[in-house]
Amino acid sequence: MVTLTVDSPQNLDRARLTSGLVATVIFLTAIAPLATDMYVPAFPRVAGDLAGTATQVQLTLTTFFVGMALGQLVGGPVSDQRGRRRPLLAALVLMAAASVVCALTPSIGVLMAARFVQGFTGGWAMVIGRAVIVDLATGARLIRVLNVVAGVGGIAPIAGPLLGAVILQLSHWRVSFWVVAALGLVMVVAVLVAVPESLPPERRHGGGLRAFAVAGRLVLANRRYVGYLLVSGSAMGALFAYVATSAFVLQSMNGLSPMMYSADFAANAAGMTVAALVAARLAGRVATRKVILTGQVAALAAGVAMLAGAIWFGTPLLLAVVCFLVLMTAQGLIGPNGGALASAEVPEHPGTGSAILGFVQWVAAGTIAPIAGLGGEHTAVPMALLMIAGAVLSMIGLLVLARPAR
Structure with missing residues (x-):
């Protein structure tokens, strides 16, 4: 593992694909399945607690997916312009904050909006994590590492529903969002410790919609x-x-x-x-x-x-x-x-x-x-x-x- 500060020229020269970095990217890929699969078993209780219909509760999943798609579409180009590390840290902090709002939500409408932000920032973080791998690996090594990320990250869809069911049995459905918020903060620490800036200024592209x-x-x-x-x-x-x-x-x-x-x-x-x-x-x-x-x-x-x-x-x-x-x-x-x-x-x-x-x-x-x-x-x-x-x-x-x- 390496601990690097943001955008220092010396640090950019030292950016390497370490086991700690790959583990952190795997952690990032777990955002979507955990935030979704932990929550799905609680749909009937959410509808009852927030006086919402089954369709409205289903829409909280749809808004999450829409946010994921848009977050990846925007996050990648922004990181091409600004570098990887700072946008990644900002996305994780916002994701944790959105998860707290989900946990405290007073209505189904607020939950829909917070789930959109949660998905948007989660997608932003996922696409930057993937871009870091692409920055630092090529050829067969790139394919090997991305397969390892997908393979180990596949544990999340296995653990997510089981963890959600346990939480639902022992506590309240809101606890699942507190867990996602806590994991977001853990991810912030992991990025600070293990993920260097992988895109030096000379390789960045100018920003803007054009x-x-x-x-x-x-x-x-x-x-x-x-x-x-x-x-x-x-x-x-x-x-x-x-x-x-x-x-x-x-x-x-x-x-x-x-x-x-x-x-x-x-x-x-x-x-x-x-x-x-x-x-x-x-x-x-x-x-x-x-x-x-x-x-x-x-x-x-x-x-x-x-x-x-x-x-x-x-x-x-x-x-x-x-x-x-x-x-x-x-x-x-x-x-x-x-x-x-x-x-x-x-x-x-x-x-x-x-x-x-x-x-x-x-x-x-x-x-x-x-x-x-x-x-x-x-x-x-x-x-x-x-x-x-x-x-x-x-x-x-x-x-x-x-x-x-x-």
């Missing part, structure tokens, strides 16, 4: 970057089709208990984590595009099997469990590698590239989740169609848009 628009045009003019953007965004959409409807498929349609559903959810998240860690080991040994394609084929097979089971066999439990595990494991091969290759295509604008990537992923998450539930809680056909569509679009991104130059 500069951001120029950088965005340059990034989006890169055909291969757009291809990998489609790879990751489509995979994210398929993932959230599962997240939004798996409870209905396994519990409402197949009679699985909430405890067994939580165990299955954790096992699927573990499969994604293991796949991402395996992909990290393969970086530099096996072509990353082949790893992504393997995941895409597996995800497509899971979607086709799920659709067939939903149409002709009433979505049997064993089929659903296997398809969900295959889909989630495939995401561990697709998402981190697609994001890493996208970042590698635009090394001159890492913050902007990372911001657009995060924006697309979270817009996909926020858009697909409600669409997946349009068929109601007694059919898996819409979810299966979205799984197939996500896999197909992801393959188009890899094989058509991001095809290697001749």
Whole structure:
């Protein structure tokens, strides 16, 4: 670990990719799943305590996703202009403050607004953390580190619901927001200790909306970057089709208990984590595009099997469990590698590239989740169609848009 002050020329020369820095970035990636998964089990109690409807409580999740998307879109370019460390620290402080407001909220409207700020600042922090990695690593090492970040960070979706359920059983739903606020302050300390300024002044870009628009045009003019953007965004959409409807498929349609559903959810998240860690080991040994394609084929097979089971066999439990595990494991091969290759295509604008990537992923998450539930809680056909569509679009991104130059 290194402890560095902000923007000192000597410190910029000493910026290195240390284990402490990688651990801190992993910590940052846990913001979204923890702030979401810890809170979801308490939805019915939140509605009762704040005199809100189920739809209003659901909107507090939507505003969080919107904030995440916008925070990443804005945070990356700002960090390209101002450097990484100061904007990152500011985002974490504001995120902790927004979490306190969530914990003290007197009404559902205030909670919606605070959740938006929480998501915005959390997305801001996540995209800067990713940009720091891109600043300090290239090639196979960049792919390896981003896969490790995704793999170890995958523990958060496993622990989040379990921690939230424990908090709900022993205390009040507001305590989950106090926990997120405390974690935000811990992140501030971690950044102060382990994250140096990784973007020296000579590599920064001028600020303003015009500069951001120029950088965005340059990034989006890169055909291969757009291809990998489609790879990751489509995979994210398929993932959230599962997240939004798996409870209905396994519990409402197949009679699985909430405890067994939580165990299955954790096992699927573990499969994604293991796949991402395996992909990290393969970086530099096996072509990353082949790893992504393997995941895409597996995800497509899971979607086709799920659709067939939903149409002709009433979505049997064993089929659903296997398809969900295959889909989630495939995401561990697709998402981190697609994001890493996208970042590698635009090394001159890492913050902007990372911001657009995060924006697309979270817009996909926020858009697909409600669409997946349009068929109601007694059919898996819409979810299966979205799984197939996500896999197909992801393959188009890899094989058509991001095809290697001749």
